Amino acid sequence: MKKIFISAAAFLCILASNAQVKVQYLLTENRNNPIGIDVQQPRFSWQLASDQRNIMQTAYEIVVSGAKGPIWKTGKVMGDHSVQVPYAGPALESTKKYTWQLRVWDNSDKPSAWSEPAFFQTALVKPEDGKAKWIEAGFQEDSVNRPAILFRRQFGLNGKITSATLYITAHGMYEAQINGKRVGDAYLAPGWTSYNKRLQYQAYDVTNMLTSGNNVIGGMVGNGWYRGYLAWEDNKNIYGKKLGLLVQLEITYSNGKKETIISDEKWKSSTGAIKSVEIYHGETYDARDEKIGWSATGYNDAGWSGVNLPAATYDNLIVAENEPVRKHETFKAVKLITTPAGEKVLDFGQNLVGWVIVTANGKAGDKITIKHAEVLDKQGNFYTENLRAAKATATYILKGGGEEHFEPHFTFYGFRYIKIEDYTGEINPDNFTAVALYSDMQPTGTFTSSNALINQLQHNIQWGQRGNFLDVPTDCPQRDERLGWTGDAQAFSRTATFNFGVNNFFSKWLKDVAADQEPNGSIPFVVPNVLGHNAVASAGWADVATIIPWNMYLAYGDKKILETQYPSMKAWVKYMTDSSKNDLWNHGFHFGDWLFYRPFDDNDGRAAVTDKYLIAQCFYANSVQLLINTAKVLHNAADEQMYTALLQRVKDAFVKEYVTPNGRLISGTQTAYVLALNFDMLPENLRAQAAARLVENVESYDTHLTTGFLGTPYLCHVLTRFGYNDLAYSLLLQEDYPSWLYPVKMGATTIWERWDGQKPDSSFQTPGMNSFNHYAYGAIGDWMYRKMVGLDTYEDGVGYKHIKVQPHIGGGFTNATASLKTYYGTVSSGWKIQGNTTMLDVEIPANTTATVFIPAPNAAAITEGGNALPASIKVDGSENGYVMVNIGSGSYHFAVSK
CATH class of the missing domain: 2.60.40.10 (Immunoglobulins)
Incomplete structure (x- = not known):
């Protein structure tokens, strides 16, 4: 050799x-x-x-x-x-x-x-680049069933094509096809925005879909959010009454020549197999009326109508900046159930949002009806009362002649169970596949621990986000609502940034927040606003205008979102200031601490009702503080000075109105003390005793929380901040109602709207408001990631440029680990207790630094990689039982032995 x-x-x-x-x-x-x-x-x-x-x-x-x-x-x-x-x-x-x-x-x-x-x-950068014309059906529409409309145009191309891009949008939801094939993998396009001000168009590379010679482009359009039923009381046609399509196809040949195909009077229109489609009610599809090959060459469209070219605006068109809704996980049924009522029900094992793909054989005219539900009732029967007026039904009529495949196009369902009706023959579960749809956010965060119930809670938090981040942050995905509630979104926003990459998602939606903001600065309850001009300005809801931009800046280090939203942020604070007297905002409608815990037996007068104006003043101060922070980032010294003076006045007014001379709040609830402490409403000398009163309240409820949508996100943070970390763990680990783990113990696979959506006896809360997929209470995730595991970012290096790792160990856990994909790379932290040794594993991406808080009595007690701390790890002092070290990128294994 x-x-x-x-x-x-x-x-x-x-x-x-x-x-x-x-x-x-x-x-x-x-x-x-x-x-x-x-x-x-x-x-x-x-x-x-x-x-x-x-x-x-x-x-x-x-x-x-x-x-x-x-x-x-x-x-x-x-x-x-x-x-x-x-x-x-x-x-x-x-x-x-x-x-x-x-x-x-x-x-x-x-x-x-x-x-x-x-x-x-x-994209089409200049207004004059847009040449397409809006087209609408050239026939009289069925105004009752409102079927989807088909548009098509045949055209010839001559030469070798080197590039082709399709720009397309719709009044309604669209699906595009070229030469018989679907364009792209986006669903529910063009997404939901404040259409009258901001209508997105999408761009697709379709180079490989075209050919020299004859080609056909087609568009199918359904009601969607544009003219479908939204909210309540027969509320429809909010943005318009007519479905429309706008198409521009830009083609470049190998010789440099360019050609543009647009939507214009040359198109034709008809209807097809989609007989009716509504977001709340579902879709009816009659395969006998499919127009086979309608988007391909060789199809005879002689029976089709022309199109109308309406007078329409183009100045609201914007290119889509966020990730589209796409298909993701699929689920096979885990069980076929015959309920006590004799119903045939499939259980997919996971509450999800999307639809079911069906494979069927039968003769022409056979029908399959699928209804959707989140839960079974206490007898084990299919339960849909909590869907309210939403029919949530898919109906398929077979054409016969072989195996057929069905799935919806312009609707979605929130469900774990489906009930199958009108099906002839034996039900084969393999013929039904559930598929999850949500915005194509990159999964970024992982969390796991030694506690299986907490791991399931994390699973539920993530699936609540998947199901409700469907182009807008909806409150729930199943009933006749599915709206972009601002309070839910702000409460969950920091948790959301950990689990998925939501920078573009929220950047797009916040522009609609600003677009739908009233001239007086008030922010709607829901965005896009389909509830009207009077449904505005509730504390904790409208503060979405300040809270989410700041949270996005912290999580992603993206200053542009602050620059873009700053006028909206200022306008909302001005509204509160204008609505205040002597710096006290104490009038108007407010939801308050929505869905807080109410004791079953309230004879002792302990109902956790927090004064709504106390809450309003706290959120007023917080929004002013966030404006101070933002003005500092944007180097606006004048605004920083002005809002600093305002903040002091707002806090002084709070103390004068809501705090007794001895430091007691006029509302003795958990939420009152949590908000006052979290937003620093109290003078320094009153904070410790206020924290003690919070602890006293928690313990008076046998260590249970009583908070609602506004208090819950901050509860454990405040306890940990003021030295009551053990109590924070006790609340996290509480298993009976009200608690985070109660739904988990009841079999939940998503976060519930109510602490007791399903009661211990398996009966349900009021069906008028009882969603089993509502992410707001999942905000506890933020404490799990940033406090329990301790993975955080410093404000002097936002977006995890300067990383903070400070675990808070407790609760009987033997380990907890989290990782996060940042713009710099993956950062992770995990602690583990083994015998007398506490281990902390940390991964820091290149081009960042970290300050790590190691639970240890002194630096000499710490080893790294089995050796004493090397000189490259800088010890930066100690405090509260931690030794602080500064490190650069790399993987580290710290250990401390008692």
């Missing part, structure tokens, strides 16, 4: 090469290779990858190229910025594809290799 010798110098070169920093995960406007960008300064983000510790970026170089080569080179730019770096080159042209790549230098001044290229494609 031939021996190979490598010199020491060569070996070191190989090691250095292997240790070289790599650049990966390039994003443009928080998306991977997006099509349809309409900002002139798109922002670039990237990650550094290295197996070495303490890696920082010291410089970067970006090159952006068009079809003819580079158009912008930064040269070597000194700095560690790797998130949201703005493009600053020549103006970008419409419908053009650009590529970009970069390299970085690390803190050893070593350059990385150039990254793989990423790309982005611009």
Whole structure:
């Protein structure tokens, strides 16, 4: 065998090469290779990858190229910025594809290799770029059933096609097809916005769907949010009465020639198999009326009508910036049930949002009816009373002649169980597959612990988010509501940022918050606002205008969301100021601490009713504080000074009105003390005794919470902050009503709207308001991630640029671990107790730093990787039983033995 010798110098070169920093995960406007960008300064983000510790970026170089080569080179730019770096080159042209790549230098001044290229494609940047015309059905619509409408156009292309992009939107929900194939994998498009002010269009790369010669483009449109039933009292046609389609297809040939196909008078219209479709009521599909091949060449459309070209506005059109709704997990039935009432029911084992795909055989005219429910009643029968007026039904009529496949198009259902009716023959569960639909947010956070019930709670939190983050943050997905309730969204927003990447999701929705904001600054109860101009300005709901932008900034380090929302934030605070007298906001309608716990036996007068104006004053102060924070980030010193003075007056008014001379609040509830403490409403010298009164209240309820939507998110945070971490754990681990684990013990797979949606005797709360998929109480997740495991970000390095790791161990847990995908990479922390040793494992991504709080009496008691702390780990003092160390990127294993 031939021996190979490598010199020491060569070996070191190989090691250095292997240790070289790599650049990966390039994003443009928080998306991977997006099509349809309409900002002139798109922002670039990237990650550094290295197996070495303490890696920082010291410089970067970006090159952006068009079809003819580079158009912008930064040269070597000194700095560690790797998130949201703005493009600053020549103006970008419409419908053009650009590529970009970069390299970085690390803190050893070593350059990385150039990254793989990423790309982005611009949308219709200028108003004059839009050439398409709105089209509507050219026939008299069925105004009762309101079936979906089909639009089609045949056209010829001559030449080799190098690129083709479809820009499309609708009045209603659309599904596009080209040459008989579905375009893209988005559902419920164009999504839900305040349509009269902001109507999204989507862009799709359809290059491979077209061919030289004859082609056909088709669009199917259903009612959707545009003209469907929304809210209550026969509320429909909110944005318009007519379904419409707007299409622009941009084609480029190999010889450079361009061609544009648009929606215009050349199109035709008809109806097809979708006989009726409503979000609340479901879809009826008659396969006997399918127009086979309607979106393909060779189809005879002689019997179709033309189209109408209505007078329509185009100035509300915007390109979609958030991830679309897509299909995700699928579920096979875990059980076929024959209920005591003789019903045939399939249990999919998970409460989800989406629909069921059905495979069936039968003769023409056979019918399958599917009804949807979240729960079975105490007798085991199918239960739909809590759906209120929503029919939530899918009806399929077979055409016969072989195996047929059915699924809805323009509706969705919230369900775990389906009841099958009108089905002839034996039911085969394998013929029914449930599929989850939700916005295509990247899963980012994981959490697990030594407690199986808490792990199920985390599962329920995530599935509550999946089911209700369906283009807008809905309150619930099953009954005749499904609206973008602002209070629910703000309460859960920080938890949401951990579990999924919701930067674009909330950025889009917050623009609708601002769009639907009233001229006087008041914020609606729901956004998009379908409840009217008077359904506005409830404390804790309207504060969504300030709370979510700040939470997004903390979680993602995205300053643009603050810049965009700042006028809306200021307008909401101005409304509260204008509505106040002597700095006290104490009038108007407020929901208060919604769905707080009410004791079954209230003879002792302990009902947890918190004064609504006390709550309002707390949220007023919090919104002012968030404006101070935002003004500081935006370098607006004048506003910072003005709001600082206002905040002091608001807090003084609170103390004068709601606090006795001895420091007792006029409402002695948990929520009152939680909000007063969380928002620092009390002078420093009164806070400790207020925290003690909170503890006294919790203990008076046998260590149970009594908080509702507004108090619950902060309850455990306040207890931990004021030194009552054991009590926070006791509340987390409480298993009987009211508690987070009570629904888990009752078999829940999502978060409930009410603490006792299903009572201990298996009967239900009032069906008028009893959702079993309502995420607000899932806000406890934020405490689990940021306090229990201790994974957090500092405000001097938001977006996890400067990471804080401070675990709070307790509750009898032997381990708890969380990980989070940030824009810099994955950060994780996990603690474990084994015998007399406490272990803390931490992973810090490149280009970030962390301050880690290690539970230890002193630095000498800590080992890292089995050895004493090395010099590269800087000890930064100790406090409250922790030793603080500063570390750079890398993986660390700390251990402390008693």
